[in-house]
Amino acid sequence: MPKFVGLMTFPQNSEPVGERPAENGIERYFAWQEELRSSGKLVAAAGLDPESRVVRGGTITGGPFTEASEIVAGYLVVEAADLDEAAKLFETHPIAVDGVGMFVVSEIALELDTPREEHLSRFGLS
DSSP states (O other): OOEEEEEEEEETTOOOOSSSOGGGHHHHHHHHHHHHHHHTOEEEEEEOOSOEEEEETTEEEEESOTTOSEEEEEEEEEEOSSHHHHHHHHHTSHHHHHTSOEEEEEEOOOOTTSOHHHHHHHTTOO
């Protein structure tokens, strides 16, 4: 079954827009996570430290930057039949429900054991 990653992002000055207050969000998150785990759809989940580094063009700089409008706070990997089903899973996450953050959901197209030829063809290099 295909795997999808949801990158959890928060606007820097986020205010809840959902009907539920964010105070009990962590308990609702654990319940959401356990439901997906027991259904066999949750593959991995991790929160990211807010301190980061940006690596570009042979240079390493500190980050995140104050001009960034959103901060990537974590990721979750789920299994789903397609992108629409994966998005529906993230739609019920308390952060999305409360409107304090959002998820960017993408299919994991290439993995560590993906053959070199597939990597090259994916980027039009074959």
